[in-house]
Amino acid sequence: MTRGKRARARQGRAERALREEIAWLREEIDLETRRAAQARAAAEQVAEAREQLAQERRLTARRLAPYAAEARRRAEGAIRTREQLKAVARKVRAVDEELTGAVGDSDSISEIQQAGVPVSFPGLHSSASDRYRQVWLNKRIGTPMPQRQLSLRGWIPDDVEENPDEFAGYAYTYPVDVTPQACWAWAIPPWMRIPTDESDAPELRTQFGAIGAGAPQRTIPDFPIGVPALRRDMLMMAPWRHLPLISHPGDALDLGYWYRRSTWAQDWHRDAEPVPMWLPAEHSSSFPAARALPDEVDLRLPFPAVFAVLSTPWRIDPHPDAGTHPLLSQHPLFMHARGRLGDDLMPPTLEEVLGRLQATGLTDRGDLPSPLEFLDRYGGYVEGVLLTADEHGVPGDDIAWCVVIYHPMGMPLGRITIPASRRHATWRQQVDNLIAGIALSCWHETTTLPARLTGKPRIGAATTDPGALHVIDIDATSPHRAHPDGEENGAAVRPHLRRGHWRHQRIGHERRERRWTWVRATAVHGGSAGRGQVYILRA
Structure with missing residues (x-):
C-alpha cells in the first residue's frame, strides 16, 4: 500500500468516527429536547393543578363561610350558656346548703x-x-303539705266554667292526648302567647302569605286516632322534640301527626287526609332552587292533600334585632319552661309546664311572645308544606307551612302550622317548584312501614290507605347523564356545581313524545357535589 492510500484510509476512518460522534451527539440532543419538553409539560400540569386546587379552596371557603359563622355563633352561645349554668349551679348549691334541715x-x-x-x-x-x-x-x-296556686288565665279558653272538673280537663293533659281539651291546650306551646290578631311579625307573615291569626278554635272535635299514624316506637313524643340524628322516611309519619294536630286545632281542612311524600336531602334543597317551569306546564298533584316532607328542612335565618318584645332577650327563661325531653322521659302535663313557667313570675299568658315573634327572632326551619288540590289534582291556593321554631341553644321550642295563601306568599316560587317536584316525579310506597298505635305493622303497598308513606323514585325521576362532566358541545368549563333543573326530554318510539325529567345536581370538572346542602329561605 502506497503512502497515499494509507493517508486516504486514515482520513476515511477519521471521517467515519466523526460522523458517528455527530450522530451520537444528535441523539443526545434529541433525547434532552424530549426530556425538556416532558418537564415543561409536567410543570404546566403542576401549575394547572395548583390553580385548580386554589380555585377549589376559594370556592369551598365561600361555601363553608356561612356554616363556619353559624358554628362559631353556636359555639359562642354554648360557652355563654355554660357559664350561665355554672353560675346557676353555684347559686343552687348555696341555696341547698341554706335549706338543709x-x-x-x-x-x-x-x-x-x-x-x-x-x-x-x-x-x-x-x-x-x-x-x-x-x-x-x-x-x-303535723301540718299538711302546702299547695301552690297556678294561674290558668290564657292557658284554657275564656268561656270554660270555673269548676275543678273543667279545669282538670286542660291542666292534667299530655301532648299525646287526643281529647278536644288536649288539642286546644297544646296547639300552641304553653310558653308562647296565643295570637289574637295578625299584628305580630308582619314582615314574616307577608313572606309566608299567612292567613288568620293562627289561634286554635274554641270548638274542637275529637282528634281522629290513626290519621295520620303515630308509631309505637316514635321518638317525637312531643311537638318540641328534636328530630333523630339519622333521618328516616318513617319520621315523616311522626311529623305528619303533630302538624295534622296543629291544622286540626285551627280548623284548616279538617276533612283532608294528607298523604306524606318524603323528599331526600338532595331533592329537598335542589327543587326550591330550580328555575321555574313555564306557565303552560300542566301540573297535577297525585292526591287531594299532600304533606311534602323535607328530609333537609329549609332554614329561616334568625333576626337578632327583630321584635320589640322584652322577653325575647331572656331566652334561658323559655328553655327552663320547655324542660328536658329525652328518649327516656315522658312528656310533661300542662300543670308541670306551668309550674316551671310561673315560678319565674309569669302568670299571664298575654305577657309572652307569640310563635311568629319567636320565629322571627330566633329562626327555625320549614320541615314540610301541606298542599291541597281539587278533584282533578289541580293545585289549590290553600297551603300550610310546617315550621319548627328553634331556641338559640339549638333545641326546638315547638312546631306549628301556618295556614297561608300560595299566590300571596313572597316565597311562592319555592312552593311552586315543590309542587312541580311532587307532580312530575315518580314515587313508590314503602314496602314495610312502622307500626301504628294499634301495634299492627303495615306490610305491602295499600293504595286505599291514606297514611301510606310515599318516597321519591330517584332512578325513574332522573335520567342518566348523556354527556360527561364539562364535555357538552365540546366546551371546557371551570369546576363548578351545575344545579338541578327540569329538562323537556324526548321519550318513546322514535322519540316522538316529550316529558319533563329532573336532572340532578352535577359536579362539573371536580367541583363540589353540593348535595345535602341546606336551602335558606331569604327575604
Whole structure:
C-alpha cells in the first residue's frame, strides 16, 4: 500500500468516527429536547393543578363561610350558656346548703315550692302519689303539705266554667292526648302567647302569605286516632322534640301527626287526609332552587292533600334585632319552661309546664311572645308544606307551612302550622317548584312501614290507605347523564356545581313524545357535589 492510500484510509476512518460522534451527539440532543419538553409539560400540569386546587379552596371557603359563622355563633352561645349554668349551679348549691334541715319546716317547704323547685324527702319514694305524700308529711311534721296556686288565665279558653272538673280537663293533659281539651291546650306551646290578631311579625307573615291569626278554635272535635299514624316506637313524643340524628322516611309519619294536630286545632281542612311524600336531602334543597317551569306546564298533584316532607328542612335565618318584645332577650327563661325531653322521659302535663313557667313570675299568658315573634327572632326551619288540590289534582291556593321554631341553644321550642295563601306568599316560587317536584316525579310506597298505635305493622303497598308513606323514585325521576362532566358541545368549563333543573326530554318510539325529567345536581370538572346542602329561605 502506497503512502497515499494509507493517508486516504486514515482520513476515511477519521471521517467515519466523526460522523458517528455527530450522530451520537444528535441523539443526545434529541433525547434532552424530549426530556425538556416532558418537564415543561409536567410543570404546566403542576401549575394547572395548583390553580385548580386554589380555585377549589376559594370556592369551598365561600361555601363553608356561612356554616363556619353559624358554628362559631353556636359555639359562642354554648360557652355563654355554660357559664350561665355554672353560675346557676353555684347559686343552687348555696341555696341547698341554706335549706338543709328544711324538712321539718312547712313554711320553708312552701317557699321552695313557690320557687318552682321540686321537693323530695329521704324517707319517701319519688314514685309516691300526691295524696300519699300529703298524708306522710302531715304525720311527720303535723301540718299538711302546702299547695301552690297556678294561674290558668290564657292557658284554657275564656268561656270554660270555673269548676275543678273543667279545669282538670286542660291542666292534667299530655301532648299525646287526643281529647278536644288536649288539642286546644297544646296547639300552641304553653310558653308562647296565643295570637289574637295578625299584628305580630308582619314582615314574616307577608313572606309566608299567612292567613288568620293562627289561634286554635274554641270548638274542637275529637282528634281522629290513626290519621295520620303515630308509631309505637316514635321518638317525637312531643311537638318540641328534636328530630333523630339519622333521618328516616318513617319520621315523616311522626311529623305528619303533630302538624295534622296543629291544622286540626285551627280548623284548616279538617276533612283532608294528607298523604306524606318524603323528599331526600338532595331533592329537598335542589327543587326550591330550580328555575321555574313555564306557565303552560300542566301540573297535577297525585292526591287531594299532600304533606311534602323535607328530609333537609329549609332554614329561616334568625333576626337578632327583630321584635320589640322584652322577653325575647331572656331566652334561658323559655328553655327552663320547655324542660328536658329525652328518649327516656315522658312528656310533661300542662300543670308541670306551668309550674316551671310561673315560678319565674309569669302568670299571664298575654305577657309572652307569640310563635311568629319567636320565629322571627330566633329562626327555625320549614320541615314540610301541606298542599291541597281539587278533584282533578289541580293545585289549590290553600297551603300550610310546617315550621319548627328553634331556641338559640339549638333545641326546638315547638312546631306549628301556618295556614297561608300560595299566590300571596313572597316565597311562592319555592312552593311552586315543590309542587312541580311532587307532580312530575315518580314515587313508590314503602314496602314495610312502622307500626301504628294499634301495634299492627303495615306490610305491602295499600293504595286505599291514606297514611301510606310515599318516597321519591330517584332512578325513574332522573335520567342518566348523556354527556360527561364539562364535555357538552365540546366546551371546557371551570369546576363548578351545575344545579338541578327540569329538562323537556324526548321519550318513546322514535322519540316522538316529550316529558319533563329532573336532572340532578352535577359536579362539573371536580367541583363540589353540593348535595345535602341546606336551602335558606331569604327575604
